[in-house]
Amino acid sequence: MEIVLDDKQRQEIQCLIVQAVNKGVEQASNTRPYLSRKEIAQYFGVGESTITHWASLGMPVAIVDGRKLYGKRSITQWLESKEKQQKSL
Template sequence: MQMNVPIQLSNDFIASYEKALLEMTQQVVEKVQLDSDYKPYMNKKEAAQYIGVSFNTFQKLEKMGLPIIEIDGIRLVRKQDIDDFLDEHKNTMK
């Protein structure tokens, strides 16, 4: 047998709950906007900024196998390749 118990919530609780939901929603929207600010193909400096590392650290990742596209001396990195590379290495990085 199922029994329903009515619950009364205070206006303060409802307001704080709505505020928390709004803040979480704004954080998600900001993250999506930040991710969409990056082009699908970036130069190495932009790619280093995308993942939040120095240029030298980015070059170390390149030596570890991060795919780089080179066309007529122009070196580009595909955003999806960066994401895939980091996903593949997330358990081995210390």
């Protein structure tokens, strides 16, 4: 059995494959509980400098073999605790 595709069909299939791979990579990265500073900044939609600032304010940071890792759940909880403090002011 042989399948013959013209250039347009080949290009459409390539685009679909690239989209599927990119979506898979995105989903895989979102399931990791700990991310790098760059990744956590993207996750929360802020700049890397904001993550550094938040860490100086007491945001939880895990250090493993000298590498800083940022937990999505623990940072979310930390941010929520700051939100509650603001409500009581």
